[in-house]
Ligand SMILES: Cc1cc2nc3c(=O)[nH]c(=O)nc-3n(C[C@H](O)[C@H](O)[C@H](O)COP(=O)(O)OP(=O)(O)OC[C@H]3O[C@@H](n4cnc5c(N)ncnc54)[C@H](O)[C@@H]3O)c2cc1C
């Protein structure tokens with residue numbers, strides 16, 4: 001049956017937040033077009049995730065189990081997703097705009113002879129033509145573009161942290177489809193030798209309610225030690241601008257923005273960050289932005305709700321003290 | 330063992346101009362260049378740097394390829410001055426207004442004409458339209474492997490080890506060549522500033538211009554008619570945030586007031 005197909009990814013016996021966001025996209029499309037939502041899940045021993053996917057709104061679950069699917073490998077995932085799509089014949093494939101979806105999306109689109117829409121923030125039906133249309137950021141966040149696919153199927157990646165996860169409905173059921181997978185390790189052109197996980201002290205950056213970020217204004221890696229202290233007091237996470245990650249002060253995975261992560265905290269504190277659109281593109285979901293900068297003309301104040309003009313270090317050091325007093329931590 | 334590398338570069342209007350100077354032409358729905366300069370898209374510069382570093386270490390040849398108008402020759406000249414050995418411009422009116430799949434098709438045919446290569450490097454995302462799609466489309470066109478968002482490459486006998494940046498760290502991936510790799514920046518691939526003598530030398534090199542017909546491009550797959558989506562609108566988002574400034578005689582005083590205000594707003 002045609003409909004939407006999403007790729008689900010599991011994590012710690014649950015579904016990733018990114019998976020729930022694309023599921024929300026599938027559910028929204030179902031409300032617009034009445035087409036069912038299918039979810040493909042790839043990996044090993046997946047039975048526990050099937051009821052979870054139903055509970056979060058999937059109507060069908062395509063379950064593909066194989067040792068070579070345990071973690072993302074481009075050739076294996078593209079081939080199995082292609083196989084599932086041939087069976088499900090979706091009109092729309094939604095993937096998360098993360099390191100998996102951004103690589104897999106165009107590969108799958110090519111194999112399906114499908115169109116491709118990158119990093120959509122929203123979609124709806126055009127008031128005049130009734131056509132499905134996507135809205136996405138472009139020009140490094142300086143503009144929004146409206147894109148209307150001319151033909152289907154379409155593979156689209158969702159910009160993260162723009163959709164709220166769907167509500168869970170216990171006991172909801174659906175149809176499970178087992179997918180027989182034949183993969184040979186020798187046919188895979190790349191192999192993951194090692195995964196190096198960077199340790200994070202507290203919450204994950206993309207899930208944090210409070211994010212403390214630093215930029216070139218910090219002038220070196222030591223500055224991030226101060227921001228880490230503040231993050232610890234606030235039970236938040238530390239992020240960075242591209243200027244800081246490109247300088248090697250902190251790892252690339254800390255980068256917030258168009259190339260880096262999208263975050264949607266309640267509070268985003270930007271220390272020594274000018275507010276280039278490519279950085280701001282990653283914090284459009286932040287509810288409150290506070291800018292601390294020595295330059296009163298810095299563009300960051302145009303998107304911030306609260307601003308302090310002053311030296312980042314003096315402000316951050318005293319802020320740690322005041323926050324400790326106020327929160328009793 | 331020498332490595333032969335093709336780097337795909339796109340010329341774009343400087344992406345780091347302030348938002349206040351950014352304009353869209355309502356007719357073409359594209360950015361108006363105005364007095365802004367044209368540059369090599371940000372991550373494509375990192376890709377050139379990675380390619381040149383590999384060549385310096387292992388030997389081999391770096392060829393830069395760009396699909397664009399006549400002005401893109403300037404971008405290719407800068408690639409040459411950074412250390413690329415050859416540069417090719419694919420410029421054909423029939424290609425204008427192609428979508429990412431069309432551009433990837435053209436680039437794939439161009440790399441086939443270049444001939445032998447071990448690696449194709451691209452930027453991980455273009456600084457203007459920014460689909461992150463051309464690299465993977467190209468790899469599929471060529472039927473070769475593809476790894477995206479790689480910051481470092483080590484080459485050894487017919488294989489490469491790639492450091493792919495992921496959300497919670499990085500993966501080390503072994504890949505057989507030929508493989509297409511999209512490059513993300515880190516401190517090891519900061520684009521070099523070319524020396525004056527290299528700029529002069531690059532200025533003297535000729536850049537061949539190839540047409541779609543030279544490459545065996547499928548004309549059904551390029552141009553506006555082949556695009557799989559219509560861009561019906563490009564507009565500037567309206568931002569109406571009003572920033573409340575926290576005043577004070579010293580940064581310490583401002584910090585105390587900020588903390589109090591955040592507490593008041595129940596944010597901390
Ligand atoms: C294709 C593309 C993708 C990109 N993706 C990203 C991305 O994902 N994320 C990202 O962040 N950027 C991205 N960028 C880069 C972006 O355009 C900017 O170059 C970058 O965000 C600048 O970082 P910054 O604000 O730290 O540095 P700068 O712009 O140099 O700003 C530093 C700021 O610090 C202030 N300052 C200096 N000293 C002090 C002090 N003592 N106290 C307080 N403030 C001080 C200065 O006034 C200035 O405003 C991208 C660019 C391109 C072209």
Ligand SMILES: Nc1ncnc2c1ncn2[C@@H]1O[C@H](COP(=O)(O)O)[C@@H](O)[C@H]1O
Pocket residue numbers: 337338339340370372373394395396397429432436450451452453454455456458459460461462463464
């Ligand atoms: N016209 C072009 N000419 C050469 N390379 C291109 C062109 N368009 C895109 N690319 C390459 O593909 C990468 C990703 O582009 P995009 O898919 O538009 O985000 C760029 O960083 C370039 O390396």
